Amino acid sequence: MEQRRIEGKSHWYHETQSSASRAHALPLVPEAATVNDPFLLDLALPEKQKADLEGIVSPARKLYTLLFPQRVNTSRLRTFSAYDRLSTALTAAQVFGVQRLCNHYAARLAPLSGPDSSRESNYRLAQITQHARLLAASPSVIDARARQQLEDVGLTFYDLVIINQIIGFVVFQARVVAILQASLGQPVRFIPGMETQQEADAALFSDTATEWQPGIDSVDLRTANAPQMESLARWQPLPELRLLAPLLAHEHLLLNELGEMSEQVAKISPNKQQSWLVAAYTARINGSTCCFTRCVQRGNDDGLLVQALRAGSRELNRVLAGKNKESALVQAVQMLTCTPDRFSPAQFLQLEEQGYSRQAAMSLLVACALHGWLNRLHIALGQSVS
Known part of the structure; x- marks a missing residue:
């Protein structure tokens, strides 16, 4: 678990045990x-x-x-x-x-x-x-x-x-x-032996009726200052931040910028159904039952697809067999979420071959990146309960 600063490799390693007398190790870059x-x-x-x-x-x-x-x-x-x-x-x-x-x-x-x-x-x-x-x-x-x-x-x-x-x-x-x-067509340069993120256990998604509870105190409306109240009023109506905003408003300047990004990503989403699939599958991989449940509640008429998402990637790939456009998007989301260091020009080429414009592909992938952030905030600052 512990990492130590190593001379000549300090761009990769840092210490978790301190030393008041240690010499500073210069980064390679x-x-x-x-x-x-x-x-x-x-x-x-x-x-x-x-x-x-x-x-x-x-x-x-x-x-x-x-x-x-x-x-x-x-x-x-x-x-x-x-x-x-x-x-x-x-x-x-x-x-x-x-x-x-x-x-x-x-x-x-x-x-x-x-x-x-x-x-x-x-x-x-x-x-x-x-x-x-x-x-x-x-x-x-x-x-x-x-x-x-x-x-x-x-x-x-x-x-x-x-x-x-x-x-x-x-x-x-x-x-x-x-x-x-x-x-930009830059070649992938990943480090061999790096661990990859694994898809969350399907058991987390077996309960179809879960709610999210905050794990820290929300901003106290009786003592909050004016900027905190303004930030909360501005961003809590945004669906992605509805539950998080009362907690994130403790640091309202950070909430303001995250809100701006979330609002902009929602604006540039090219297709409602594709955006839904990106949000739901990213939450499924990361294990954010709260975000996944919100996606389901916001609506998708394809019950078979929802059940496949709950089950995981193998069942999802089976259900999407023959649906090349959705399959290409799912594969790109999985690669970006689990192994961003291996995300390559081939993923863009695959999306373009299935009819996505470069701008649409970019918008959907950036949304996937943002959902990874929001998923982790929901996981770290609260918990889902039945």
Whole structure:
């Protein structure tokens, strides 16, 4: 479980045990820390593609600045330091294996001093690292106990919002970068032996009547400040954020930018049925029963397809046999969700061969990336109950 910083490989590894006397290990790509675009990491895009994505990329850049400022002032209520934030981001990036992300967060983390070397600090950092790795790689295993473990090492509800927003952001960023690299025809360079995310257990989806309960306190309407109330009023009506907004409003600036992205992704969705399939299958893979149930409740007349989604990929592929357009979309969603480091130009070619325009394919895939973020927030900040 524990990772240590290794000389010459610090773009991949960081420590979970602190040492006050250790020398700083330089990343192999130090210039990766100073990119002009901290979200797209200086990917050179055609002007048309830039314009199409600006409504999503602009709030994502603002979110990056809010999550990873150069200086973080900690307090009794907000204990998550700059080191905590960047080590969490690097842990999540390592799970996905997208090298551009790993290089960037390793370079940002390298010059920072870690926490003191006390047993308590080491244990706190180990719990943070474990949570980041599990929520990124196997979100369906996160439960109330995982949240309690973070609270036991001193994380406040503000910290819980921050850590899970960071992991969700990196989930989204890794997939958007993978999508854009593939759209540019860049070859895949994945690391052999990397673990891949497995589809969540079908047993999670056997109950057709589940509700979501928050796992942390919502913003208290009696004491919330005006910006928090404005943010809550603005974004809670959005279906994707209806349940999360009262919790995320603790950090209302983050909620505002996530809301902007969610609204924009919904606007550019090319086809209601295809968007539904992307949202439902992404939630099914990640194990977000809440998000899956919401998809089902929002309507799909094909009961056979819904049952196939509940059962998992094998049954889904059987039901979609002969439906080449839907099959191609499902395969792309599975690849992007489970192995973003292997998402290649071949996935775009397959979608285009089945009649998707480049813009439609891009919109659906970016929606898949965003759902991966929202799925994890629902999983980490609450639980589904019968």
